[in-house]
Amino acid sequence: MADMLSISLVNELNYEDFIGRFGNVVEHCSICAAAVWRNRPFRDVHHLHQEICSFMDLLPDTGKEGVLRLHPDLAGKLAELGSLTQESTAEQKAAGLDTMSPDEKQLLRETNIKYREKFGFPFVICARQNKKEAILKGIVERLEHSAAEELNIGIEEVKKICLLRLLGIVIDDKSHM
Protein backbone atom coordinates (compact mmCIF):
# COMPACT_ATOMS: atom_id res chain seq x y z
CA MET A 1 0.00 0.00 0.00
CA ALA A 2 1.25 3.50 -0.82
CA ASP A 3 2.17 5.74 2.13
CA MET A 4 -0.60 7.78 3.73
CA LEU A 5 -0.51 11.48 2.86
CA SER A 6 -0.84 14.46 5.18
CA ILE A 7 -3.33 17.08 4.02
CA SER A 8 -0.47 19.50 3.31
CA LEU A 9 1.09 16.97 0.94
CA VAL A 10 -2.31 16.49 -0.72
CA ASN A 11 -2.54 20.24 -1.23
CA GLU A 12 0.85 20.24 -2.95
CA LEU A 13 -0.03 17.52 -5.47
CA ASN A 14 -0.14 18.59 -9.08
CA TYR A 15 -3.24 17.64 -11.05
CA GLU A 16 -1.81 14.40 -12.52
CA ASP A 17 -0.56 13.12 -9.17
CA PHE A 18 -3.85 14.12 -7.50
CA ILE A 19 -5.79 12.04 -10.04
CA GLY A 20 -3.28 9.23 -9.61
CA ARG A 21 -4.05 9.08 -5.88
CA PHE A 22 -7.73 10.08 -5.78
CA GLY A 23 -9.05 9.07 -9.22
CA ASN A 24 -10.93 6.07 -7.85
CA VAL A 25 -12.29 7.35 -4.54
CA VAL A 26 -15.57 7.26 -6.42
CA GLU A 27 -15.53 4.01 -8.39
CA HIS A 28 -14.38 4.53 -12.02
CA CYS A 29 -15.39 8.17 -11.69
CA SER A 30 -12.20 10.20 -11.81
CA ILE A 31 -14.21 13.28 -12.81
CA CYS A 32 -15.07 13.65 -9.10
CA ALA A 33 -11.40 14.12 -8.22
CA ALA A 34 -10.76 16.17 -11.38
CA ALA A 35 -13.58 18.54 -10.49
CA VAL A 36 -12.41 19.35 -6.96
CA TRP A 37 -8.65 19.68 -7.52
CA ARG A 38 -9.08 23.42 -8.18
CA ASN A 39 -10.65 23.88 -4.72
CA ARG A 40 -7.33 23.32 -2.88
CA PRO A 41 -6.19 23.98 -0.25
CA PHE A 42 -8.30 21.47 1.66
CA ARG A 43 -8.42 21.95 5.43
CA ASP A 44 -8.49 18.23 6.08
CA VAL A 45 -9.67 14.94 4.59
CA HIS A 46 -13.28 15.74 5.56
CA HIS A 47 -13.16 19.01 3.64
CA LEU A 48 -11.90 17.13 0.57
CA HIS A 49 -14.75 14.63 1.04
CA GLN A 50 -17.27 17.45 1.37
CA GLU A 51 -16.10 19.00 -1.90
CA ILE A 52 -16.55 15.68 -3.71
CA CYS A 53 -20.00 15.25 -2.14
CA SER A 54 -21.04 18.76 -3.21
CA PHE A 55 -19.92 18.03 -6.77
CA MET A 56 -22.05 14.86 -6.85
CA ASP A 57 -25.03 16.67 -5.32
CA LEU A 58 -24.89 19.23 -8.15
CA LEU A 59 -25.08 16.57 -10.87
CA PRO A 60 -28.39 16.24 -12.68
CA ASP A 61 -30.24 12.97 -12.04
CA THR A 62 -28.76 11.50 -15.23
CA GLY A 63 -25.25 12.21 -13.90
CA LYS A 64 -26.08 10.64 -10.52
CA GLU A 65 -27.45 7.59 -12.29
CA GLY A 66 -24.20 7.46 -14.27
CA VAL A 67 -22.16 7.48 -11.05
CA LEU A 68 -24.20 4.54 -9.75
CA ARG A 69 -23.88 2.68 -13.06
CA LEU A 70 -20.09 2.82 -12.80
CA HIS A 71 -20.29 0.57 -9.73
CA PRO A 72 -19.89 -3.18 -10.11
CA ASP A 73 -22.59 -5.52 -8.84
CA LEU A 74 -21.84 -6.95 -5.42
CA ALA A 75 -20.65 -10.53 -5.88
CA GLY A 76 -21.42 -10.17 -9.58
CA LYS A 77 -19.63 -11.26 -12.77
CA LEU A 78 -16.62 -8.98 -12.30
CA ALA A 79 -16.07 -10.35 -8.79
CA GLU A 80 -16.24 -13.89 -10.16
CA LEU A 81 -13.71 -13.06 -12.86
CA GLY A 82 -11.40 -11.34 -10.37
CA SER A 83 -11.73 -8.15 -12.44
CA LEU A 84 -12.91 -5.74 -9.74
CA THR A 85 -10.83 -2.70 -8.80
CA GLN A 86 -8.50 -3.26 -5.84
CA GLU A 87 -10.73 -1.08 -3.68
CA SER A 88 -13.95 -2.90 -4.54
CA THR A 89 -12.32 -6.31 -4.05
CA ALA A 90 -11.27 -5.36 -0.51
CA GLU A 91 -14.69 -3.87 0.31
CA GLN A 92 -16.66 -6.88 -0.91
CA LYS A 93 -14.32 -9.16 1.05
CA ALA A 94 -14.76 -7.05 4.20
CA ALA A 95 -18.53 -7.62 3.97
CA GLY A 96 -17.98 -11.38 3.69
CA LEU A 97 -19.36 -11.50 0.16
CA ASP A 98 -16.57 -13.87 -0.86
CA THR A 99 -17.80 -16.46 1.65
CA MET A 100 -21.50 -16.60 0.77
CA SER A 101 -23.30 -19.92 0.59
CA PRO A 102 -24.62 -20.97 -2.85
CA ASP A 103 -28.16 -19.99 -1.70
CA GLU A 104 -27.04 -16.54 -0.58
CA LYS A 105 -25.17 -16.04 -3.85
CA GLN A 106 -28.23 -17.03 -5.84
CA LEU A 107 -30.48 -14.68 -3.83
CA LEU A 108 -28.09 -11.75 -4.27
CA ARG A 109 -27.67 -12.45 -7.99
CA GLU A 110 -31.44 -12.66 -8.61
CA THR A 111 -32.21 -9.60 -6.53
CA ASN A 112 -29.45 -7.60 -8.23
CA ILE A 113 -31.09 -8.40 -11.58
CA LYS A 114 -34.57 -7.40 -10.34
CA TYR A 115 -33.17 -4.18 -8.87
CA ARG A 116 -31.40 -3.23 -12.10
CA GLU A 117 -34.53 -4.04 -14.14
CA LYS A 118 -36.70 -1.86 -11.92
CA PHE A 119 -34.41 1.17 -11.52
CA GLY A 120 -32.05 1.05 -14.51
CA PHE A 121 -28.94 1.28 -12.32
CA PRO A 122 -27.21 -1.16 -9.96
CA PHE A 123 -27.83 -1.60 -6.25
CA VAL A 124 -25.08 0.29 -4.40
CA ILE A 125 -24.34 -0.02 -0.70
CA CYS A 126 -21.24 0.70 1.38
CA ALA A 127 -20.00 -2.88 1.76
CA ARG A 128 -17.49 -2.04 4.50
CA GLN A 129 -20.30 -0.81 6.74
CA ASN A 130 -22.53 -3.84 6.15
CA LYS A 131 -22.08 -7.55 6.58
CA LYS A 132 -23.49 -9.89 3.94
CA GLU A 133 -26.70 -10.48 5.95
CA ALA A 134 -27.42 -6.73 6.09
CA ILE A 135 -26.69 -6.41 2.38
CA LEU A 136 -29.10 -9.22 1.48
CA LYS A 137 -31.78 -7.74 3.75
CA GLY A 138 -31.09 -4.24 2.42
CA ILE A 139 -31.44 -5.07 -1.24
CA VAL A 140 -34.76 -6.86 -0.70
CA GLU A 141 -36.13 -3.89 1.29
CA ARG A 142 -34.81 -1.25 -1.11
CA LEU A 143 -36.47 -2.98 -4.07
CA GLU A 144 -39.76 -1.60 -2.68
CA HIS A 145 -38.64 2.03 -2.98
CA SER A 146 -39.29 4.51 -5.80
CA ALA A 147 -36.53 5.28 -8.33
CA ALA A 148 -36.12 8.79 -6.87
CA GLU A 149 -35.62 7.39 -3.37
CA GLU A 150 -33.10 4.85 -4.62
CA LEU A 151 -31.16 7.44 -6.59
CA ASN A 152 -30.79 9.39 -3.37
CA ILE A 153 -29.92 6.43 -1.18
CA GLY A 154 -27.45 5.09 -3.76
CA ILE A 155 -25.57 8.40 -3.94
CA GLU A 156 -25.46 8.65 -0.13
CA GLU A 157 -23.90 5.16 -0.08
CA VAL A 158 -21.33 6.27 -2.72
CA LYS A 159 -20.41 9.15 -0.37
CA LYS A 160 -19.80 6.69 2.50
CA ILE A 161 -17.67 4.47 0.26
CA CYS A 162 -15.76 7.57 -0.85
CA LEU A 163 -15.02 8.71 2.72
CA LEU A 164 -13.65 5.29 3.68
CA ARG A 165 -11.48 5.24 0.56
CA LEU A 166 -10.22 8.76 1.34
CA LEU A 167 -9.40 7.73 4.93
CA GLY A 168 -7.19 5.01 3.46
CA ILE A 169 -5.16 7.64 1.58
CA VAL A 170 -5.11 10.78 3.74
CA ILE A 171 -4.13 11.01 7.42
CA ASP A 172 -7.18 12.14 9.41
CA ASP A 173 -5.81 14.93 11.63
CA LYS A 174 -9.03 14.98 13.66
CA SER A 175 -8.57 11.37 14.78
CA HIS A 176 -5.13 12.29 16.21
CA MET A 177 -6.31 15.24 18.28
Ligand SMILES: NC(=O)N[C@H]1NC(=O)NC1=O
Ligand atom coordinates in the same frame (compact mmCIF):
# COMPACT_ATOMS: atom_id res chain seq x y z
N1 LIG B 1 -22.63 -2.30 -5.99
C1 LIG B 1 -21.93 -1.81 -4.95
O1 LIG B 1 -22.47 -1.42 -3.93
N2 LIG B 1 -20.59 -1.75 -5.11
C2 LIG B 1 -19.74 -1.24 -4.16
N3 LIG B 1 -20.00 -1.09 -2.79
C3 LIG B 1 -18.82 -1.01 -2.15
O2 LIG B 1 -18.66 -0.85 -0.94
N4 LIG B 1 -17.80 -1.13 -3.05
C4 LIG B 1 -18.31 -1.32 -4.30
O3 LIG B 1 -17.71 -1.52 -5.34
